[in-house]
Amino acid sequence: MGKLFWGWIAWFLFLFALDFTIPFIGFKHVPKVTGSFLFWILWIVVAIASMFLIFFRWRENYDNNEEDHP
Amino acid sequence: MSQGLFVWSAIVIYIALGIAVAVMARRKLGSGINDFFLGNRQIGGFVCALTYAATTYSAFMMVGLAGLTYKLGVGALGFELTYLCGLVLVVFFGPRFWLVGRRFDYLTHAELLADRYQRRAVGIVAAVLCLVFLIPYAAIQVMGIGYLLAGVSKGTIPLLGAMVLAILVALVWSNIAGLRSVAWTDALQAVIMLLASLAALGFLAYRGFGGFGNFFLKMDEEIPQLLAGPGLFKFNVFFGLALPWLFFSVSNPQVTQRLFIPKSVTAFKQMIGGFLVFGFIYTLVSVLWGFGARLLVPALDQADKATPALLALPIIPKAIAIIVMVGILAAAISTIDSILLTLSSMCARDIYKNGINLRASEEMELRVGKGVIPILAIIFFVFAYWAAGKKGLAFMIAPLSAAASAGLLMGVPAIIGAFFWRRATAAGALSSMVGGAILVLALQVSGSKPLGLWPGVWGLMVCIALYVFVSLCTRPPVQKAKEFLQYLHEALPKGNFV
Numbered sequence: 001m002g003k004l005f006w007g008w009i010a011w012f013l014f015l016f017a018l019d020f021t022i023p024f025i026g027f028k029h030v031p032k033v034t035g036s037f038l039f040w041i042l043w044i045v046v047a048i049a050s051m052f053l054i055f056f057r058w059r060e061n062y063d064n065n066e067e068d069h070p
Numbered sequence: 071m072s073q074g075l076f077v078w079s080a081i082v083i084y085i086a087l088g089i090a091v092a093v094m095a096r097r098k099l100g101s102g103i104n105d106f107f108l109g110n111r112q113i114g115g116f117v118c119a120l121t122y123a124a125t126t127y128s129a130f131m132m133v134g135l136a137g138l139t140y141k142l143g144v145g146a147l148g149f150e151l152t153y154l155c156g157l158v159l160v161v162f163f164g165p166r167f168w169l170v171g172r173r174f175d176y177l178t179h180a181e182l183l184a185d186r187y188q189r190r191a192v193g194i195v196a197a198v199l200c201l202v203f204l205i206p207y208a209a210i211q212v213m214g215i216g217y218l219l220a221g222v223s224k225g226t227i228p229l230l231g232a233m234v235l236a237i238l239v240a241l242v243w244s245n246i247a248g249l250r251s252v253a254w255t256d257a258l259q260a261v262i263m264l265l266a267s268l269a270a271l272g273f274l275a276y277r278g279f280g281g282f283g284n285f286f287l288k289m290d291e292e293i294p295q296l297l298a299g300p301g302l303f304k305f306n307v308f309f310g311l312a313l314p315w316l317f318f319s320v321s322n323p324q325v326t327q328r329l330f331i332p333k334s335v336t337a338f339k340q341m342i343g344g345f346l347v348f349g350f351i352y353t354l355v356s357v358l359w360g361f362g363a364r365l366l367v368p369a370l371d372q373a374d375k376a377t378p379a380l381l382a383l384p385i386i387p388k389a390i391a392i393i394v395m396v397g398i399l400a401a402a403i404s405t406i407d408s409i410l411l412t413l414s415s416m417c418a419r420d421i422y423k424n425g426i427n428l429r430a431s432e433e434m435e436l437r438v439g440k441g442v443i444p445i446l447a448i449i450f451f452v453f454a455y456w457a458a459g460k461k462g463l464a465f466m467i468a469p470l471s472a473a474a475s476a477g478l479l480m481g482v483p484a485i486i487g488a489f490f491w492r493r494a495t496a497a498g499a500l501s502s503m504v505g506g507a508i509l510v511l512a513l514q515v516s517g518s519k520p521l522g523l524w525p526g527v528w529g530l531m532v533c534i535a536l537y538v539f540v541s542l543c544t545r546p547p548v549q550k551a552k553e554f555l556q557y558l559h560e561a562l563p564k565g566n567f568v
Contacts, residue, residue: 031294033286044151057566060335
């Protein structure tokens with residue numbers, strides 16, 4: 001597991017930290033659609049885009065000896 | 071045509087369509103247990119994405135999540151999107167599951183654990199854990215169908231009749247061609263779920279409020295208490311519900327089994343990408359549906375009745391209401407048949423073959439698996455019938471779902487450790503699963519939440535502590551750990567997996 005792995009782990013931990021804090025603190029006194037509602041939508045769009053960035057790089061040749069396996 | 075007849079006609083068309091698809095899937099059915107329970111690991115990306123979505127998203131979304139939004143507000147959106155973000159665990163673990171599944175020919179994640187920790191008891195305990203905690207989860211799907219059909223048909227279809235119907239359909243579809251018929255019917259059902267819910271939301275927004283702009287304006291004006299911060303969610307409730315769901319993608323066997331089925335890396339990528347897009351849209355629709363119900367039918371005695379009440383309003387055309395109802399029915403049945411199939415494979419492989427009869431032939435194993443399916447279906451039904459008679463937050467659909475996930479969460483340290491911790495042992499895995507599950511069950515049955523924390527939170531803390539401590543005090547399976555982790559160490563970089 002290299003730097004890339006731990007970098008992505010750190011990034012997603014940061015995103016989860018935002019998820020569990022921002023709406024409870026930052027938008028506590030914003031009773032509007034533009035508060036927590038919009039925050040969570042933008043938050044998940046960033047998270048989904050990050051996941052796409054990770055798995056777009058995957059390749060087929062994961063196992064050069066695949067025919068040996070069941 | 072009367073409402074009841076209209077509803078029945080739609081259900082008959084839906085079931086006939088599903089049977090036709092399942093029978094088509096049967097043409098591709100080969101022999102052997104891998105073919106029946108995993109589609110011989112040769113399922114294409116499109117079907118993988120839709121079966122993953124249909125299995126994951128159930129009656130909970132348009133009934134339970136809408137009800138939770140109705141009652142507690144915007145936190146329901148955060149809670150469900152936290153789950154969706156939890157799919158990052160599939161991005162990290164999915165390729166690992168998939169690779170070792172092909173390399174060592176695993177049928178279930180319990181079998182993976184038994185082999186990795188070199189003790190059959192680990193697989194048996196993991197399978198029992200899934201059986202115990204998935205019963206309430208499957209039962210709430212049945213309850214969801216009962217509430218919905220009884221509501222939409224205005225009592226023409228009784229609660230009991232609707233629940234029997236759901237169980238029978240799931241039973242037939244899972245038996246016709248195993249995973250192939252389940253996956254194909256799931257694909258059909260996922261399309262119905264998404265299109266029906268989008269159509270309904272469109273009618274709700276335009277006929278109920280005059281467009282989305284006005285819809286949001288009404289939300290700001292009339293229900294500000296549900297929009298401020300997390301709505302009416304307290305932090306411990308939000309955390310207690312969200313934490314088990316965050317790990318749903320690696321804790322629930324009907325989902326982890328789907329990590330074994332894509333036929334290629336490309337199919338795997340399509341499965342994840344397709345599911346993320348589907349999940350984002352479906353979550354948003356379900357939450358807006360709940361807010362719409364709160365604005366248009368604000369005085370319901372039970373939040374789970376929000377969707378049936380909304381569908382009964384004149385702003386939703388009768389035909390659309392029926393299609394939505396079929397969509398929700400599809401969501402529930404696709405989850406029930408997937409759980410039936412996965413649990414039966416665990417009974418056959420992890421409990422029967424690896425626990426009771428080590429010399430069982432593959433044919434016998436398959437026969438046991440198929441024989442268990444109707445027994446499980448009866449258990450689901452009995453639990454649903456019992457739970458449907460209860461009232462209050464404790465028996466709302468969402469907390470029931472989270473309670474099930476809290477129990478399944480106790481398998482997560484052993485699963486994660488299997489891929490990352492060479493020093494992990496069978497004793498550590500066993501003690502964490504058993505200790506955590508007993509604690510979660512005790513807290514759930516007693517209804518106690520020490521320091522305000524929910525059972526899943528306490529269970530996970532104790533579970534991790536037991537896993538680490540007991541592993542450090544016992545001897546690891548050195549040879550297997552080396553073989554298992556070395557294979558991944560070599561295969562992961564070749565596929566550019568993180």
